Amino acid sequence: MHKRLTLLLFTIFCLAQGLDVSAQSYLFQFEDTPLLDAVEEFKSRTGIDVVYSTDLLGGFSSSCTYHGSVAVEAIQCIVQDATVEVRVISDRQIVLVLADEASVGPDKARGSIAGIVFDSRTGESLYGANIYLPDLSSGTVTNEAGFFSLPGIPSGHHRVKLSFIGYVVKDTTLSTGSKSVILELNPTTMTMDRVVIERSTLIRSDLALFPGVISMPVRRLEQLPPSFGGKDVFEVLGWMPGIQRAGEVTGGLLVRGSGSDQNLYLIDGAPVYHPWHAFSLISTFQTETFKDLKFYRGSFPAEYGGRLSAVLDAELRDGRNAEPKLLAAINPLSARFLIESTLGSKSSFMLSGRRSYIDKLIGRKHPVSDGAGRRDTLRTGYFFYDWSAKISFSPHTNSRLSFSYYTGRDDLDLRLPFDLSLDFSSWLRPADLFFEVDQDWGNRLYSVRYQHLASDRLFLTGTAYYSEYSANESVLIHPTQSASVTSDYRVQLQDLGARVDADYFPSLSHQIRAGFSVVDHRFVSSIDALVSYSPSLSESLTHRGRVQTREFATYIQDHWKPSEKLHVLLGTRLNYFGSGNYFRVSPRLSIQYVLNPRWLILRGSATTQYQFLQRIRDRYSFLYDLVSSRWIPSDSTVVPSKSRQLSFGGEAIPYPWFKVSAEGYLRIGNHIILPRDEFQSKNGLLGPGIDISTLLGQYTRGNERSYGIEIGADLFLLDWQVLLAYTGSRSENRTPELRNTTFRPSRFDVPRSFSAVIQRRVGRWQFSLSTVLRSGYPITVPIARYYLTDPVSNEQIQFFHTPEINNGRLPPYFRMDLGVGYRFGFMHADWSAQIHVYNIFNRRNVINRTFDPSKENFGLNNSLGLPILPLFELEMQL
Amino acid sequence: MRILLQITLAGILAGSIAACDTVQPSKVGTLVVESFLKAGEPLPDVRVGRTYGVSKGIAANQGIAEAEVELILDGVRIQYEPVAMSPGLYRPESRASHLIVPPLASFELFVRTPDDQANASGSIPPLILLDDVEFFIPERAIEAVLVDTLDIGLDSLDLALNAQEGFIYPIQVTLAWQTVSGLETTANDYWIETRLEPLSRFSSSLIDFFLLPQQVLPEESIEADENGQVRWTGVYAVPVEAVDTPLPEHALKVSLLRGDQAFAVFETSRDSPERREPVSNVSGGIGFVGGIAIDTLRIIVK
Known part of the structure; x- marks a missing residue:
């Protein structure tokens, strides 16, 4: 009777929805077929999503023959031998629940529901999906592995609403007591021929429970305008409030005015110390290679440490696609590919590569000769590359093992005459006076991660990694026939680390995460340099340095949900750093209060962070630390840097297509390493040497403070997508040890910054306009002039008086870029062609300014930014 | 609730616009003092001047004529007098004009003007030949x-x-x-x-x-x-x-x-x-x- 009623309701429902229920005819014939297989076949042949717990159907078989046009009758036939009930949720979804179970009652015993949520299309686990129990007005969010647990709930069936921005909301019913459930969500898509367009906000606000968190769906990032090197995570981050690049197109990532070395970059749990290619033009973080990205500005949970300013935690794709995927693309700087596929039912892999190709176009080696028979080989080699690979193995649904590998390197190999010009023929000859530059730098890391659902309340993650950053800088210079400079400089940082993290769910209102880690740091540096001024006069510099230390950390944090409106993340982190014997405690507190889920969600945090490794570079010599920089550990003379930060903000989503957020912060930093002499820059050959104490002599400890307000808006309506960001902030520092007690603007202090990205899709076309308008960087402007006399010649030498650093500012920076993309299908593949015009107004921004006191007035000389540049990218997906 | 949101947003906007640039123009006219006490040579002149605007010519006069200059050399006080027709240039008083700067001596130089004062100290190195x-x-x-x-x-x-x-x-x-x-x-x-x-x-x-x-x-x-x-x-x-x-x-x-x-x-x-x-x-x-x-x-x- 019940089944008949269901069938009747389903038929009425389908008719009401205008579905042509009689258009399809189904034939199912099963004979003692495992029920799970039979249901899966039903799903694949009808296209109807069937939600169920494997525990419900496991152990049953199906013996059924159905020939008809009503899908619900077919599924009822298939599951007739199991004690399940068929519930029709929608025209495309059916839920199987345990038959004849009473609804949830208050007297029931307690149980739990745990499981993992996957993307139905890619098969990848979803981090941040909401699992909500409407009857209990409670819920949780999946962790990085897609795992969730709802402990301590009444035993029985529960209505569950599964949601995730960018995915179709799923309503289902789950039962307590089962082991773990597998849930799948379907992406929201708008299909147009072979082109799939996905809609979602840029930032997953459901994960941004606390101030400063940016958690970005990679699928959304891939749709943003490409940069010089293709789709670049760091370029996208630059569109967010409070984040900017140090240079016009180069330089590190600056978060809230901090130094670029205060950011922690992680790939599958392993640190990346130099995440840049092409002299910081592009980053090593290619958007397509990642499955998930989290970026923390200023405040980060207790599980992260070792940096003051920001954390980028990226997870490589694991290739768990239902279908094999091949991506290939080319742009002016590089060509890249990505392959991912499953390997049987339990394994999958991802492999991606990228390489610049300009050296292939102009050649790396050029044999040359002259009329006298002299031969030489000039070299014009430069390239960079990345390899990323990941293999995942899931022996069963409760555990996963993955191996990740990343390597990226830049290689510069030049041997050129000094008098080269753009006329190649003028220098393609053997040269007596030449320079050789042989430099390479990069990262390599290995990571092994094991994730295991130990029980319905405990999830464990173990990670072991090896990360290496190394740089080699070799030069040979012959400026005269009798003078030469040779130098071979090497620097290396090796990390061998392991960490264990545990998520424990004691109740619905508490989620406890705890863990510990140990890292062995090794720092190696060496130089062999010889400067020959004449055949009989030379100076040499030889040094070997090696430092090793260990770092231990443990943390515990509780995500406490005292009510549906209030979330509290309370944690603390304890660090021990071997070099210098430093114990440091970093308390972290973040609070979210939902005043109104539509109009105002308030967030605040108070955190303390420590940094034990400092990145500094020599400020005197041209023979080392040119492209690389050196990380040095804290020791008895270098106290760990400390930062305390307060953040407070709010978010409103007045309409589903519009979100606005604002956040204010105050950050105080102590023991920050700052240059002792701001005016000193590289101006010599041998310099003072590479010994760490010598290097530290060029720096002093200082204080920094920054404060500001960040406003962001995200609008997506119909075919439009708009991202707006405004930052009003100040970043200042001082060096009391040098008796500079007044805070001065820091090197990259930007009081105001506005950026916007506007995109519109029209059919297969996509148009984008992006712009940035910000204050110019601080510069030191002379306020007066005077002269001094040479003690030997009595010659008067003019100087500018610059008593205060950064007392002026470059003109405001403004740039607008235009992008046009076209998607099409060709040869059974999806293609995308994009033209990106950099700086469409050809505005030559002033990026640096110098002054010459030997000339009247300022003797001003401006360095200008890049002119208008058209760029292209062609991408193919199979 | 909508009003609360509007008030909050208005406050944020006002705060962001008020994020003013604190770069301040600095004063001009810093005291410039210059002298090299050369071992084994007569007491040097002392030049006292002031910085001047960058827009002024390179040859602009910067000398201060009304300064008090005093040198203490190995405990001996020596007053300096302005040189006529050379604003900013000071020479040792006539009774000290015969003195030679002794190697290894310590010295202190004081300069006072109606607006400010400056001093410097050090020692004389051994002769070099x-x-x-x-x-x-x-x-x-x-x-x-x-x-x-x-x-x-x-x-x-x-x-x-x-x-x-x-x-x-x-x-x-x-x-x-x-x-x-x-x-x-x-x-x-x-x-x-x-x-x-x-x-x-x-x-x-x-x-x-x-x-x-x-x-x-x-x-x-x-x-x-x-x-x-x-x-x-x-x-x-x-x-x-x-x-x-x-x-x-x-x-x-x-x-x-x-x-x-x-x-x-x-x-x-x-x-x-x-x-x-x-x-x-x-x-x-x-x-x-x-x-x-x-x-x-x-x-x-x-």
């Missing part, structure tokens, strides 16, 4: 790069690497002098500055960068022989037209200076006026007041 100057001149000129700047900027795509090649005589010069003896000195107590300066400058700064026409170094970093004599060798360049052009006759000024660490910092920080101003040792002002020992030779090289 060039014992010997040796030359090594190659028989033929050699090829060399002749250019003043090598500038590669990635952001701006400014690629200025268009050097010209020419010919130079790299001339090696060795200076010898007696090191400080009989004193308890440390490595940083005395610094030496050496200079090889052709009186008409031929050479480019790029050539000088790869040669060694001048150097500032701690005196103790140079090893002395058994007689206490130390030697320093440098190289300067004389450009010529062709490889077979004979070395042109030219005058060379060889200078040897000794000073303290403040002098070394001052000298090494004043070689790039377009990049920075020198590091001063004057409290309450800028400039330099220091004790030095100096010996120079003018040599005709042919």
Whole structure:
């Protein structure tokens, strides 16, 4: 009777929805077929999503023959031998629940529901999906592995609403007591021929429970305008409030005015110390290679440490696609590919590569000769590359093992005459006076991660990694026939680390995460340099340095949900750093209060962070630390840097297509390493040497403070997508040890910054306009002039008086870029062609300014930014 | 609730707009004091002036005529008097004009003007004397790069690497002098500055960068022989037209200076006026007041 009623309701429902229920005819014939297989076949042949717990159907078989046009009758036939009930949720979804179970009652015993949520299309686990129990007005969010647990709930069936921005909301019913459930969500898509367009906000606000968190769906990032090197995570981050690049197109990532070395970059749990290619033009973080990205500005949970300013935690794709995927693309700087596929039912892999190709176009080696028979080989080699690979193995649904590998390197190999010009023929000859530059730098890391659902309340993650950053800088210079400079400089940082993290769910209102880690740091540096001024006069510099230390950390944090409106993340982190014997405690507190889920969600945090490794570079010599920089550990003379930060903000989503957020912060930093002499820059050959104490002599400890307000808006309506960001902030520092007690603007202090990205899709076309308008960087402007006399010649030498650093500012920076993309299908593949015009107004921004006191007035000389540049990218997906 | 949100947003907007730039214009007219007390020589003049606006001409007068200048040399107070017709220049009072700056003496200089005051202190180094100057001149000129700047900027795509090649005589010069003896000195107590300066400058700064026409170094970093004599060798360049052009006759000024660490910092920080101003040792002002020992030779090289 019940089944008949269901069938009747389903038929009425389908008719009401205008579905042509009689258009399809189904034939199912099963004979003692495992029920799970039979249901899966039903799903694949009808296209109807069937939600169920494997525990419900496991152990049953199906013996059924159905020939008809009503899908619900077919599924009822298939599951007739199991004690399940068929519930029709929608025209495309059916839920199987345990038959004849009473609804949830208050007297029931307690149980739990745990499981993992996957993307139905890619098969990848979803981090941040909401699992909500409407009857209990409670819920949780999946962790990085897609795992969730709802402990301590009444035993029985529960209505569950599964949601995730960018995915179709799923309503289902789950039962307590089962082991773990597998849930799948379907992406929201708008299909147009072979082109799939996905809609979602840029930032997953459901994960941004606390101030400063940016958690970005990679699928959304891939749709943003490409940069010089293709789709670049760091370029996208630059569109967010409070984040900017140090240079016009180069330089590190600056978060809230901090130094670029205060950011922690992680790939599958392993640190990346130099995440840049092409002299910081592009980053090593290619958007397509990642499955998930989290970026923390200023405040980060207790599980992260070792940096003051920001954390980028990226997870490589694991290739768990239902279908094999091949991506290939080319742009002016590089060509890249990505392959991912499953390997049987339990394994999958991802492999991606990228390489610049300009050296292939102009050649790396050029044999040359002259009329006298002299031969030489000039070299014009430069390239960079990345390899990323990941293999995942899931022996069963409760555990996963993955191996990740990343390597990226830049290689510069030049041997050129000094008098080269753009006329190649003028220098393609053997040269007596030449320079050789042989430099390479990069990262390599290995990571092994094991994730295991130990029980319905405990999830464990173990990670072991090896990360290496190394740089080699070799030069040979012959400026005269009798003078030469040779130098071979090497620097290396090796990390061998392991960490264990545990998520424990004691109740619905508490989620406890705890863990510990140990890292062995090794720092190696060496130089062999010889400067020959004449055949009989030379100076040499030889040094070997090696430092090793260990770092231990443990943390515990509780995500406490005292009510549906209030979330509290309370944690603390304890660090021990071997070099210098430093114990440091970093308390972290973040609070979210939902005043109104539509109009105002308030967030605040108070955190303390420590940094034990400092990145500094020599400020005197041209023979080392040119492209690389050196990380040095804290020791008895270098106290760990400390930062305390307060953040407070709010978010409103007045309409589903519009979100606005604002956040204010105050950050105080102590023991920050700052240059002792701001005016000193590289101006010599041998310099003072590479010994760490010598290097530290060029720096002093200082204080920094920054404060500001960040406003962001995200609008997506119909075919439009708009991202707006405004930052009003100040970043200042001082060096009391040098008796500079007044805070001065820091090197990259930007009081105001506005950026916007506007995109519109029209059919297969996509148009984008992006712009940035910000204050110019601080510069030191002379306020007066005077002269001094040479003690030997009595010659008067003019100087500018610059008593205060950064007392002026470059003109405001403004740039607008235009992008046009076209998607099409060709040869059974999806293609995308994009033209990106950099700086469409050809505005030559002033990026640096110098002054010459030997000339009247300022003797001003401006360095200008890049002119208008058209760029292209062609991408193919199979 | 909507009103609350609007109020919050309005507050945020007002706060963001108020994020003002705190860069303040600085005052002009800082006191400039300059004097080199040379060991074994008469008391020097003291120049007292003031910085002036960058928009004024290079030759603008900056002297202060109404300052009080006092030097305390080894405990002896010496008043300075303004020099007529030379605003800003001060000479020792007439009764002290015969005094010689004694090596190893300590000194303090005070300058007071109606608006501000400055002072500097230090000590006089031991005398220094060039014992010997040796030359090594190659028989033929050699090829060399002749250019003043090598500038590669990635952001701006400014690629200025268009050097010209020419010919130079790299001339090696060795200076010898007696090191400080009989004193308890440390490595940083005395610094030496050496200079090889052709009186008409031929050479480019790029050539000088790869040669060694001048150097500032701690005196103790140079090893002395058994007689206490130390030697320093440098190289300067004389450009010529062709490889077979004979070395042109030219005058060379060889200078040897000794000073303290403040002098070394001052000298090494004043070689790039377009990049920075020198590091001063004057409290309450800028400039330099220091004790030095100096010996120079003018040599005709042919």
